[in-house]
Amino acid sequence: MVVEARPLSGVEARALGSGAVSSADEVVAPEVLAATAPARWLLDQAEAGVPLTQTYALARVVVREAAERWPGWWDAELFGPPHREAELAVLEALHEGLRRLRLVRRGGRRLLTTARGRELAADPGALLQALAADLGAGDAFTESVAVAVLDALRGGESCDWRELDAAAFARVRRQPWAGPDGAPPGERDVGAVVGDVLRRGEAYGLVERFPDPAQPRLRGHRLALSPAGRMVFGGGTATAGPVYVFDATLANVRGVRARIAVRGDQHLTALHDAIQEAFGWLDDHLYSFWLDGRFWGDDDTEYTSPVTPDEASHTAEVPVSELDLSVGAKIAYVFDFGDEWRVRLSLRAIEEADGARYPRVVTRTGQAPPQYPDVGLDD
Structure with missing residues (x-):
């Protein structure tokens, strides 16, 4: 609807x-x-x-x-x-x-x-x-x-x-x-x-x-x-501007994926928020995107969390529409540089925006494992 x-x-x-x-x-x-x-x-x-x-x-x-x-x-x-x-x-x-x-x-x-x-x-x-x-x-x-x-x-x-x-x-x-x-x-x-x-x-x-x-x-x-x-x-x-629809696949676990959408005027931080929602994670770690599609790929293609200590990095606070992405583009995403949750992103479509809320999770497939084990939450 x-x-x-x-x-x-x-x-x-x-x-x-x-x-x-x-x-x-x-x-x-x-x-x-x-x-x-x-x-x-x-x-x-x-x-x-x-x-x-x-x-x-x-x-x-x-x-x-x-x-x-x-x-x-x-x-x-x-x-x-x-x-x-x-x-x-x-x-x-x-x-x-x-x-x-x-x-x-x-x-x-x-x-x-x-x-x-x-x-x-x-x-x-x-x-x-x-x-x-x-x-x-x-x-x-x-x-x-x-x-x-x-x-x-x-x-x-x-x-x-x-x-x-x-x-x-x-x-x-x-x-x-x-x-x-x-x-x-x-x-x-x-x-x-x-x-x-x-x-x-x-x-x-x-x-x-x-x-x-x-x-x-x-x-x-x-x-x-x-x-x-x-x-x-x-x-x-x-x-209303264009909407970028991505297929997101969790590389750590087979069969877990989602389809997510962000508007072009929204930043990569919004795409990060959609990934967090799709896989049920808590936004309390650093993360990075690599536009060359490779995990820990070329530094020049890395866009990282705005709170990263590396001031030389590209910040993820950049509108998606400014990245010149075409349908089929591949992006690698890593969340939590310790546990390294890895997500492969593929740009499925660029559509016109409607009145829906963005960013949003369109579909989910499979069940993502817990971000943290039950033991140690009180620490």
């Missing part, structure tokens, strides 16, 4: 026509700093390791600190201090999002920042872009609902929850969605997804929630795009 979700794609967040979001700016706009403050706080905490409960939720001490820092997430005056992460739905959404984006990972009973997480924590503009692209959580149905929510909020006026539910349900009814039982989603199903989108938007600093003076306390709220949200989603639509 094709989802008109371009407002949520990575290129939308990188080509907004607002220099305040650009990661290249020396001075970061205060709207960007305010929006990314919760994410940067959790990433910073996870540098030393955030304690987790037996169910891998954030520990009580972390939950209470979040409630104190962002009192709008929890009414302490009415309910007292929170005890569990599940009580702070916005914090829970933030935790889930950072894990989905592979900016944090679990190491035993601790939450740890990945290399990519450290990189984005130091670049609020790029972090905001990554968060904005995740508003739909990488799910086609959720992205379609999120588009409807954004369309309703773009008008500049605040909306109540019921208006957003109605807008999302109207959009869903125009598309051939069906649940596991084959029936179309009902209003309650759509409303639940709207709630997820709004909590995620608030966690990412893109949506603001404030009491509705016309409604009883705790029952009525108005929703609006935050200043950063208007900065990100209030502009025009970026031009």
Whole structure:
């Protein structure tokens, strides 16, 4: 199914026509700093390791600190201090999002920042872009609902929850969605997804929630795009460009492969992200691509992780379209220079972009082995 979700794609967040979001700016706009403050706080905490409960939720001490820092997430005056992460739905959404984006990972009973997480924590503009692209959580149905929510909020006026539910349900009814039982989603199903989108938007600093003076306390709220949200989603639509479709074969294990796709305006780092998702890896090691198709091939053809210590190397932060690839081109990719997970990439096709989310995994075949053995995760 094709989802008109371009407002949520990575290129939308990188080509907004607002220099305040650009990661290249020396001075970061205060709207960007305010929006990314919760994410940067959790990433910073996870540098030393955030304690987790037996169910891998954030520990009580972390939950209470979040409630104190962002009192709008929890009414302490009415309910007292929170005890569990599940009580702070916005914090829970933030935790889930950072894990989905592979900016944090679990190491035993601790939450740890990945290399990519450290990189984005130091670049609020790029972090905001990554968060904005995740508003739909990488799910086609959720992205379609999120588009409807954004369309309703773009008008500049605040909306109540019921208006957003109605807008999302109207959009869903125009598309051939069906649940596991084959029936179309009902209003309650759509409303639940709207709630997820709004909590995620608030966690990412893109949506603001404030009491509705016309409604009883705790029952009525108005929703609006935050200043950063208007900065990100209030502009025009970026031009769709070509999509590069690769066949990715895991060289370490026979029969494990995937088909992945990235837009030409996205960097090799996005292709790396798609490989990570395809094979279930955690982005916490260095990696390199060799455009000559040979593992550890010619240095001149190597494009490596932006966090590599070798400053003379080509960085993987280069748009795929600038590599002059033709259909049939072969690329070698190595992840984790210690264990050396090797992937052979072959450019299968160059297509026109649609409204789908990119980068994305199109198909998978076979089961990739675990990145790490079970023993030693607590180390």
